[in-house]
Amino acid sequence: MVLMLQQEAAQRYMAKPGTKQFGAISIFVQSAFLTDPGHKVPATCFYPAPDVESYLLNLARRPEPFIFAPEVKRLIRECFQQRRKQIGSLLRGKLPDGGAAWLALLPEAGLDARARPEQIPVALWQRLRV
Known part of the structure; x- marks a missing residue:
């Protein structure tokens, strides 16, 4: 296209x-x-x-496009509306475990809960579950 x-x-x-x-x-x-x-x-x-x-x-x-669930799309958009905040504080209260399971994946990209949303690679965003 x-x-x-x-x-x-x-x-x-x-x-x-x-x-x-x-x-x-x-x-x-x-x-x-x-x-x-x-x-x-x-x-x-x-x-x-x-x-x-x-x-x-x-x-x-893509041969197998990744399509986000509507609630995950909403959460991602919310994270980017407050770009200056750290991802740990953005997810607190929005996920059942406060985002702990997903935040545990951040070290794979050399990041931690203090990372800003724009620092997180696409592949990690695809693993976010609500």
């Missing part, structure tokens, strides 16, 4: 963990699609020329 988006949106879709652009949409898109580098589309290609940069993004559906 090929999408033409504002460059800012395309950057969020393709963002890597640890960057400011990485967020819930990055996790959901990258779990279902492989992102291939696209290219910028200059504003001069349009009339009238827009004030934003455009980007042509290539998405290929």
Whole structure:
């Protein structure tokens, strides 16, 4: 699938963990699609020329796309609404065990409960259960 988006949106879709652009949409898109580098589309290609940069993004559906349960999607979005908080405090009271089981997985990525949501890789978000 090929999408033409504002460059800012395309950057969020393709963002890597640890960057400011990485967020819930990055996790959901990258779990279902492989992102291939696209290219910028200059504003001069349009009339009238827009004030934003455009980007042509290539998405290929993963052979086995990961689809999040609705309650997990909601929780992930909530975590990214408070990006400055640590994941341990974000999950406290939102999971039956306070998130202890999932937080125990963070050392696999070299992280702990003090990590911010944008530091956590997509593969670990996929293991989150509510």
